[in-house]
Amino acid sequence: MSTTETPRALWVAYGESGVVGSIKKDESGYTVTMAGADSASGTYPSMEVAKNALHARMTPGSAWPEFREH
Numbered sequence: 001m002s003t004t005e006t007p008r009a010l011w012v013a014y015g016e017s018g019v020v021g022s023i024k025k026d027e028s029g030y031t032v033t034m035a036g037a038d039s040a041s042g043t044y045p046s047m048e049v050a051k052n053a054l055h056a057r058m059t060p061g062s063a064w065p066e067f068r069e070h
Contacts, residue, residue, distance in 0.1 A: 011047075013054055013065040020058055020065050023050045032057070 009025040021034040021041075029043045030050035034057055041057055044050040055064060 010070045011067045012070055013051075013067050015058065015062060015065045020062075021054050023047065023054060023067070 011023045013021045031043045032041045
């Protein structure tokens with residue numbers, strides 16, 4: 001019997017004024033949490049969708065953030 005483990009990863013999103021949020025990958029998908037939030041904003045099926053969701057929650061007109069894996 002073999003066990004397959006889903007890799008976990010974390011990306012931090014940096015905007016013009018610093019950290020704006022993060023994306024965590026686990027067995028549920030890609031979970032977006034905005035900086036300073038008490039809870040996650042949502043879980044998405046792909047990294048691209050999660051990045052777009054995070055950007056959509058930023059202040060209108062904000063530049064696309066830089067995502068760095070940690």
